[in-house]
Amino acid sequence: MTDEPSDAQESRQESRHARGLRMLKAIHPQVGERVVDGVAAVSPDLARCLVEFPFGDVYARPGLDLRSRQIATIAALVTLGGAERQLKWHVRGGLNVGLNRDEILEVIQQMTIYAGFPRALNALTAAQEVFEEIEAEAAEEARQDDA
Amino acid sequence: MTDEPSDAQESRQESRHARGLRMLKAIHPQVGERVVDGVAAVSPDLARCLVEFPFGDVYARPGLDLRSRQIATIAALVTLGGAERQLKWHVRGGLNVGLNRDEILEVIQQMTIYAGFPRALNALTAAQEVFEEIEAEAAEEARQDDA
Amino acid sequence: MTDEPSDAQESRQESRHARGLRMLKAIHPQVGERVVDGVAAVSPDLARCLVEFPFGDVYARPGLDLRSRQIATIAALVTLGGAERQLKWHVRGGLNVGLNRDEILEVIQQMTIYAGFPRALNALTAAQEVFEEIEAEAAEEARQDDA
Amino acid sequence: MTDEPSDAQESRQESRHARGLRMLKAIHPQVGERVVDGVAAVSPDLARCLVEFPFGDVYARPGLDLRSRQIATIAALVTLGGAERQLKWHVRGGLNVGLNRDEILEVIQQMTIYAGFPRALNALTAAQEVFEEIEAEAAEEARQDDA
Amino acid sequence: MTDEPSDAQESRQESRHARGLRMLKAIHPQVGERVVDGVAAVSPDLARCLVEFPFGDVYARPGLDLRSRQIATIAALVTLGGAERQLKWHVRGGLNVGLNRDEILEVIQQMTIYAGFPRALNALTAAQEVFEEIEAEAAEEARQDDA
Amino acid sequence: MTDEPSDAQESRQESRHARGLRMLKAIHPQVGERVVDGVAAVSPDLARCLVEFPFGDVYARPGLDLRSRQIATIAALVTLGGAERQLKWHVRGGLNVGLNRDEILEVIQQMTIYAGFPRALNALTAAQEVFEEIEAEAAEEARQDDA
Structure with a gap:
């Protein structure tokens, strides 16, 4: 033991x-x-x-560095399916630890091979929502800074 | 927090x-x-x-009592699929904490509803293997006691 | 045959x-x-x-008693994923046949081991929604009884 | 109701x-x-x-005709994964109700899109095993007819 | 190679x-x-x-003919779960290549065997939404033709 | 388009x-x-x-670099389950493109969070088999070089 x-x-x-x-x-x-x-x-x-x-x-x-860990987590959540909420959380986490948007999209596209297209397309929608939320937050911050 | x-x-x-x-x-x-x-x-x-x-x-x-926990675990492992090794381990665990064979077979049969027949049939095979292993062990023990 | x-x-x-x-x-x-x-x-x-x-x-x-059956069903639906509607139905069913809220939460927490955290967290949300719906119904009934 | x-x-x-x-x-x-x-x-x-x-x-x-039903079943079992025993049974069933080998291979190849390549490659192995078993059985029958 | x-x-x-x-x-x-x-x-x-x-x-x-391909795809998407968006797309695709509504419902009902009742019930809801959308579109077209 | x-x-x-x-x-x-x-x-x-x-x-x-791609693939295959053959192939691929054994074991251990312990334990067995095969191959090569 x-x-x-x-x-x-x-x-x-x-x-x-x-x-x-x-x-x-x-x-x-x-x-x-x-x-x-x-x-x-x-x-x-x-x-x-x-x-x-x-x-x-x-x-x-x-x-293992956090960037590699987030790649693994995003790949796992795309494959698991039905975990869009957690995927969105970790797409944001991936950006926080140094992945860029294109790298995240690459991981998602690669999952077409292992998890199939429906899982990858659902993940793409989730990633897009995160990207848009971040842009909206940045726009809101910019608006507040101007005020 | x-x-x-x-x-x-x-x-x-x-x-x-x-x-x-x-x-x-x-x-x-x-x-x-x-x-x-x-x-x-x-x-x-x-x-x-x-x-x-x-x-x-x-x-x-x-x-939650251990008997209930083993019911939950057996149901989860049947549903998960591809976890026959773990299922066999927990079928034995279920017997150890007070489930009888018929109750374990009931859980497996109930999973036809939620996980489908292939998962339930694979689980039945796993359960049968455990039952046979236990009988073989008991026979071996009896043989040794006689010697 | x-x-x-x-x-x-x-x-x-x-x-x-x-x-x-x-x-x-x-x-x-x-x-x-x-x-x-x-x-x-x-x-x-x-x-x-x-x-x-x-x-x-x-x-x-x-x-197998209905309480044990509902434990098995809740464990299966948490593990299956993407079955939140059915899970909510059976969380309520579990309460109807004698499980209490804490026991249902125990089953969900135990599923972190077998189905992973995303499935368990989604199930927690589903269970919470059922608990809130039941409280809202009780409040509505109480309101009507007062009227 | x-x-x-x-x-x-x-x-x-x-x-x-x-x-x-x-x-x-x-x-x-x-x-x-x-x-x-x-x-x-x-x-x-x-x-x-x-x-x-x-x-x-x-x-x-x-x-629904049996040929269509076997197409649906084979597609489901490839996608489910971990059900190779049932898949082999239904590949044979598909041949029995009028599907030919190429049609079964087409269904499996199509599943690369929805279930990913690992599921399709495992199914290909299962199908191949059935095809070989059938050929071995035919050879054995021919041998017995000659005797 | x-x-x-x-x-x-x-x-x-x-x-x-x-x-x-x-x-x-x-x-x-x-x-x-x-x-x-x-x-x-x-x-x-x-x-x-x-x-x-x-x-x-x-x-x-x-x-393989497109009607058979859509049967395979619908079976796969019901089984996969968490792919309701893609399922709705392919239910419509099935109708486009010659499946009728009853045949699609048969495929979904058959999936109770392999993927379990929750997956089949979720698919039924998705199919119903497609049928209703098609009827709404036809009603809208009829309204515009009358105008 | x-x-x-x-x-x-x-x-x-x-x-x-x-x-x-x-x-x-x-x-x-x-x-x-x-x-x-x-x-x-x-x-x-x-x-x-x-x-x-x-x-x-x-x-x-x-x-995306190949090392990151293999991390994503290993995470996906652990999560998918029932894909031990493909996982073994890609564990070896991971070693080929620069991952070391400990990094692969880290990815597998991290999957306990997202895919649960049974998937991670099955993956550990698959990884161990690859490591042993590689050692056996190296021993065989060394034996032949000595001859």
Whole structure:
């Protein structure tokens, strides 16, 4: 069996929850906290789990850069299907960690091979919505700066 | 955001890993350790994660009895498809926590409605293999006791 | 081959259709009839089939209690994905046959292990919508009782 | 709600089970009975259900010819994935009801669009295995006729 | 390895793109061009790919008639799930190449066996929406002809 | 609609098929040709399509490096499930284009979040088999060099 890790040792370092929140803010600065709060309103335990396991345990691991991780996540969500909400969240996350729009569209187009055209076309619509939301937000910010 | 749980507090109690191993042994006394060791041979980190998240974090939660949890897991694995190895593991786990064979076959038959007949028929084969393995093990034990 | 069951014998007892309607009313007293009528408006044959096979043939079987059956169905629908309408129907059905909200949330949280977080998060939203609809209905009833 | 069909009326006609067996023999003369017997060895009830619902209730419906039904089934099984055993059964069934090998390969190739290349390539392997089994059977029969 | 096809030869004949557009218009006269334009607004490359691969390379193949191809596509999209937009497009395409409404409903009902009832019920809703849209369009046309 | 690309222009450049073969050799030097030959033995048309569309049209696109493309493909195949043969092919392809074993294991572990633990555990087994095959090949080569 695997060695039992020292929880005492962990507690002297950053907690899983603190590390998860830090990763969540790095990848999803705009929407991360809102998503977690929305989950917490129904199930505080699932919200805590969402911060600690995906973000605290997995994304925080050192073996793969965040840009590569977002490529993997976008590919997975396109393939999974029926996860447009999560895909939109991670398209934005991909842009946040250094992917550009064309790279995201390349990943989506490549998924025609593995997940088929319907999944890729649905993902394209989701990506387009994110791109438009970002432009609308930028326009709104520019409008407010002018005022 | 959710309150940050106290890791220090947790470390005074049972660790996630110890709790996960305890649950694993409760549900899968025969095969649990072997499965985790097999995973650890390729990825010790994924093995640790397998003990801590599914078993330490989820199955150990008090809100649902293990019999109900195994029903949910068997239903999920039948529906998922392509997870016959995990299904066999959890059919055995279901028997360990109090489901009888007929109840497991009922869950599989019910999945014809939601996952279709191919998934249910594949699950039936997996369940049958478990039942036969258990009988072979019992016969072998009886033979050894006689010797 | 299996023995041919006596249809004549069945017809002396409760018909598949009557039994299906009885089960449908037991599990889905509020929405069952409406769902079947909606299906019947497009395809009377599929509506008949929906009453007779899932409810008349499967849910009516004696080998598993309805509470366990709803756990299995909720787990299956979370895992399947893209079945939020049916999931909402069965979350309500689960409450009708004795599951409480926390137990349903436990099943959903457990599905993070087998179906992944996106499926579980979508299911959480669906469950929340059902809980809110039930509260709105109760508030409306209370309002009418006061009037 | 849908009108309650007369079970008494049905019992004067061909029973569901007899109709299912008749359809099963029409589509799967070689392997149908063997598959049902294999299921019955584990679960007689699921075996009965397999004869009565898919074959007795659905394939026996007059609105679509069997050739078209096998095209739909092959497309569905390629897309579903993890159902190679059922796919092989229905590739053979397709040949039995009038599809030729090239038409079956066309359906599989078309699925690259909707289900992706991995699903189509796995289906191609399954189809090839059926074609080879049929040729081996024909060679064996020819050998026995010569003797 | 496969022989390298002569691109020069192809360019003397109809190009993939021209052939794809021709097939797209044959199957989807009303909506095909609009769908491709919508894709092209986000990704001109994916739009070109959509015309050339599914329609130029696959649907244009001579080995299977378009009616059979639409049956396969509808079965695949029902099974895939989460592809209601594409399913609606192809239900209309099925009607365009000679399937009638009852045949499409038969394919959907048959999918209860392979993909389960939730997928079939979602598909039924999608089909119904197409049927209603077609009736609304016909009513609108009739109104305009009267004016 | 999209502009019709000049096929004549393409034919002056590298053909789709030649480009596909070139990409196939770059990503899958050991197994690519063998896989295509295996497909061609059943369906020469699907083999040609496999070279031209995924490799000639998609992987050859300049907008994303091959290392990123293999991350996306591995993530997709883990998520899809039931595609262990293709996953093994692409794990090897990933190593060929610059991913190391730990990065591939990171992608697989990350998929526990999106596709669940059964998909990730099956992928781990597939990856392990590839790693062992590569070691066995290296040992065999070393043995032959010594002779």
